[in-house]
Amino acid sequence: MEPRPDESGDSARLTALRALGHEEGPLHVGGVSAAELLARFGSPLYAYDAGVLERQIAAVRRAFGPDVSVAFALKANPSLALAAVARRAGAGAEVASAGEILLAQAAGFTGPEIQFAGPGKSDEDLRIALGAGARIHIESEREHERLATLARTAGVRPDVAVRVNLNASQSGARLRMADSSSRFGVDRARVPSLCRRIVDDGACSLVGLHQYGGSQAFDADAWVRSVADLLAIAAESEQATGHPLLSLNLGGGFGWPVYDRDPTFDLDAAGRGAIELLEAAGRLGAPREVHLELGRYLAAPAGVFLTTVVDLKESGGKRHAVLDGGMHQFGAATGLGAVMRRAYAIVAADDPDASDGEPVSLGGPLCTPADRFGTGLVLPRLALGDAVAVLHAGAYGLTFSPTRFLSHPSPAEVLVDRGEARLIRRRGTPEDALRDQLP
Numbered sequence: 001m002e003p004r005p006d007e008s009g010d011s012a013r014l015t016a017l018r019a020l021g022h023e024e025g026p027l028h029v030g031g032v033s034a035a036e037l038l039a040r041f042g043s044p045l046y047a048y049d050a051g052v053l054e055r056q057i058a059a060v061r062r063a064f065g066p067d068v069s070v071a072f073a074l075k076a077n078p079s080l081a082l083a084a085v086a087r088r089a090g091a092g093a094e095v096a097s098a099g100e101i102l103l104a105q106a107a108g109f110t111g112p113e114i115q116f117a118g119p120g121k122s123d124e125d126l127r128i129a130l131g132a133g134a135r136i137h138i139e140s141e142r143e144h145e146r147l148a149t150l151a152r153t154a155g156v157r158p159d160v161a162v163r164v165n166l167n168a169s170q171s172g173a174r175l176r177m178a179d180s181s182s183r184f185g186v187d188r189a190r191v192p193s194l195c196r197r198i199v200d201d202g203a204c205s206l207v208g209l210h211q212y213g214g215s216q217a218f219d220a221d222a223w224v225r226s227v228a229d230l231l232a233i234a235a236e237s238e239q240a241t242g243h244p245l246l247s248l249n250l251g252g253g254f255g256w257p258v259y260d261r262d263p264t265f266d267l268d269a270a271g272r273g274a275i276e277l278l279e280a281a282g283r284l285g286a287p288r289e290v291h292l293e294l295g296r297y298l299a300a301p302a303g304v305f306l307t308t309v310v311d312l313k314e315s316g317g318k319r320h321a322v323l324d325g326g327m328h329q330f331g332a333a334t335g336l337g338a339v340m341r342r343a344y345a346i347v348a349a350d351d352p353d354a355s356d357g358e359p360v361s362l363g364g365p366l367c368t369p370a371d372r373f374g375t376g377l378v379l380p381r382l383a384l385g386d387a388v389a390v391l392h393a394g395a396y397g398l399t400f401s402p403t404r405f406l407s408h409p410s411p412a413e414v415l416v417d418r419g420e421a422r423l424i425r426r427r428g429t430p431e432d433a434l435r436d437q438l439p
């Protein structure tokens with residue numbers, strides 16, 4: 001059961017503005033106004049505040065204590081610059097492809113600071129992971145066999161952990177990955193025998209277990225129960241094999257409120273609950289390791305997507321603002337991947353506190369009704385050239401979007417770090433439509 005919606009009266013808009021340190025006046029990102037960012041870098045634009053990412057990482061580390069390490073899941077925002085900020089804040093890197101391994105390395109992560117999970121890893125993925133000395137989370141018996149062969153050929157012995165499918169124990173996750181039947185991980189009943197096989201085979205060094213039940217998990221109690229479950233499986237496997245499992249990756253997927261009336265994930269309760277269980281099981285403190293891996297919770301509040309009104313019209317008695325940015329650039333905010341289509345928090349960049357105005361539908365330039373951020377959104381009366389900001393845009397933004405659909409150029413990305421704004425991804429060009437194509 002998902003906890004009840006936030007009763008505190010905080011909307012997703014207020015949560016985002018507070019995270020960005022907004023007090024009053026026009027929207028700023030890391031101390032630089034949205035208007036200045038747009039003037040310098042153009043529209044549409046993703047803008048990130050390094051300080052917010054650092055503060056989110058610090059909050060999780062505070063809640064879980066010094067014996068639990070936090071990895072930034074690069075899939076949430078595979079930006080080299082943000083990955084480097086995460087590293088500076090003491091996080092590791094969770095990766096899901098060879099490309100993300102290379103990105104993690106380019107951001108300065110090395111060896112087992114890089115943890116690689118995901119089904120369907122190719123031989124190339126695994127070879128690159130072996131070369132990087134990454135820790136590999138094994139998703140199936142067959143994946144172990146392939147990895148063992150590749151490791152022998154390469155003359156290396158990788159650290160591995162078995163990803164456990166915890167049978168829907170993480171019932172709090174909206175986007176569930178652990179279930180009674182799942183493409184992710186190994187069913188719990190088979191975990192001890194796979195551990196046995198890995199140890200007997202000897203090509204890989206079995207360091208522990210990994211779980212990741214799903215994304216947008218708002219129920220801290222359910223998440224803590226999944227930790228208890230993982231501890232029980234670790235104990236069973238150790239008993240069955242006699243091999244110590246020194247590393248436990250508890251996953252994460254902590255929910256972050258991107259829609260109004262989303263619940264708030266109780267970070268402190270999750271931290272307290274997990275620490276209690278880990279302490280009781282004697283799992284805290286070197287040489288034992290405990291890991292978390294989080295994407296959205298760390299990065300979502302750090303970003304805004306700035307887009308400009310390029311046309312305005314009345315139709316059927318309703319007002320429409322057409323924006324220069326849309327679904328192809330921020331798919332999640334138009335409902336892509338969501339269980340239910342709802343509007344993200346959106347504000348007028350020059351007046352983010354306005355709570356009245358007139359209803360307007362906001363959509364982008366794509367020729368599909370799916371390209372809309374919301375209908376009947378109450379915003380101050382928008383004029384041509386005004387900028388709106390889609391909030392919570394730091395995770396599952398640009399790279400979670402169908403950027404090639406309709407061949408518009410990709411937006412630029414900027415990072416504001418310690419008061420300085422800098423370009424971290426170049427804006428695309430119309431010529432990109434031809435890139436990689438052959439006649």
Ligand SMILES: Cc1ncc(COP(=O)(O)O)c(C=O)c1O
Binds near residue numbers: 215296
């Ligand atoms: C294995 C794994 N770890 C971490 C994450 C990050 O999840 P979130 O962004 O919800 O924290 C995901 C997301 O799909 C994942 O599959």
